Amino acid sequence: MIAIYVLIDALGWQYLKDKKFLDDILPHRLPMRTVLGFSSGAIPTILTGVPPSVTGHWNLFYFDPKGSPFRWLKYFSFLPDAVLDNRYSRKIIKELGRRVLGMGSLFECSVSPRYLPWFNYVEKKNIYDHGGISGAKSIFDDLQAAGIAHKIYSYHHLTDAEIINHALEDLANNKTSFFFLYLSEMDMFLHMNCKDPAKVEERLQWYDGQLRRVYAEAKKHDPSASMTVISDHGMTPIENHFDLVKQVNDLGLKQLSDYLVVYDSTMARFWFFNENARERIQERLASLSCGRILSDDELKSLGIYFSDRRFGELVFLLNPGWLTSESDFNGSGKGWMPKGMHGYHPEDPYSDAIFLSSSAPPFAVLALADVYPCMRKAAGLPLAEPGVRRTS
Ligand SMILES: [Zn+2]
Numbered sequence: 001m002i003a004i005y006v007l008i009d010a011l012g013w014q015y016l017k018d019k020k021f022l023d024d025i026l027p028h029r030l031p032m033r034t035v036l037g038f039s040s041g042a043i044p045t046i047l048t049g050v051p052p053s054v055t056g057h058w059n060l061f062y063f064d065p066k067g068s069p070f071r072w073l074k075y076f077s078f079l080p081d082a083v084l085d086n087r088y089s090r091k092i093i094k095e096l097g098r099r100v101l102g103m104g105s106l107f108e109c110s111v112s113p114r115y116l117p118w119f120n121y122v123e124k125k126n127i128y129d130h131g132g133i134s135g136a137k138s139i140f141d142d143l144q145a146a147g148i149a150h151k152i153y154s155y156h157h158l159t160d161a162e163i164i165n166h167a168l169e170d171l172a173n174n175k176t177s178f179f180f181l182y183l184s185e186m187d188m189f190l191h192m193n194c195k196d197p198a199k200v201e202e203r204l205q206w207y208d209g210q211l212r213r214v215y216a217e218a219k220k221h222d223p224s225a226s227m228t229v230i231s232d233h234g235m236t237p238i239e240n241h242f243d244l245v246k247q248v249n250d251l252g253l254k255q256l257s258d259y260l261v262v263y264d265s266t267m268a269r270f271w272f273f274n275e276n277a278r279e280r281i282q283e284r285l286a287s288l289s290c291g292r293i294l295s296d297d298e299l300k301s302l303g304i305y306f307s308d309r310r311f312g313e314l315v316f317l318l319n320p321g322w323l324t325s326e327s328d329f330n331g332s333g334k335g336w337m338p339k340g341m342h343g344y345h346p347e348d349p350y351s352d353a354i355f356l357s358s359s360a361p362p363f364a365v366l367a368l369a370d371v372y373p374c375m376r377k378a379a380g381l382p383l384a385e386p387g388v389r390r391t392s
Contacts, residue, residue, distance in 0.1 A: 012234020049372030051303020
């Protein structure tokens, strides 16, 4: 039996809940609660059914000064930022990471080279490959073990249109029963255009038409073929900017001797090297109204608590719609002004992902982890234990 799963990055429930988007062929429609963080944490949870605290995949960089593949960069720490941290140095490190240091072909240098020697990188393997997720078996491992013919289209060098065409060809060849299409372009589109309903509508219609073709081709070879369209998170319109970096810098503490921080678009993660730094940063963050410090209990209920604190001793999360005005996020660099962002608390309605299916799911799908058992069932495998469920 042919089963097709399509993951459209960042297509949030808010953008199609009232739309006709594929509703005649995918009548089973639900919002799904996302995993706090970015795709690097959310997609491994979709593929394994377990939270980041089990997969080990949350943010891409984690604190690991002993194991860091970038330790050698310490010898360049005498260089001023103008030399050590610019577009060219980051490009060189990106290429070295990909070609020499075994960081995988998608490695991006999104942390300042000055601080890289304290960090390791989660996605050394391609998460779509067999054995690609460090802490758990993925659906692709299950399919391989069961000898079920499957195709995974996740290449970041193929456009969404090319992926659709490859899938159509492979469907026509009729040798594969499980298809997983990862379509990545919607993410950047919504970052830039989420506030323009006409453009969003036009884009949705393109996906509607293309996915209709895929489903029709599958039905030609197998009248009982099923298709499910999911996403990993939504996209929240940005309303406010806040210079979090300045707030922390104004304390006059020194990175590396007092603390270490990684700023992403919607969160800051800190490690402390003395109690004074911990207290003063905590106090400053607690005084800000643009976001809040996440408690351990909350990290646990969100499935992102790590007892060794590799992803941060303290996580400060911005409120939905707020953005740090200066961010290392994804090496996009300064001057990138997106209209939308993701990576907020999963309770934010704009953060909800989607689950749209041609067939009724085997149980109430509530959160990303529930996709994994659905994929197993669609592939003809026994239903595994549903993963972590909505916690509130
Ligand atoms: Zn994005």
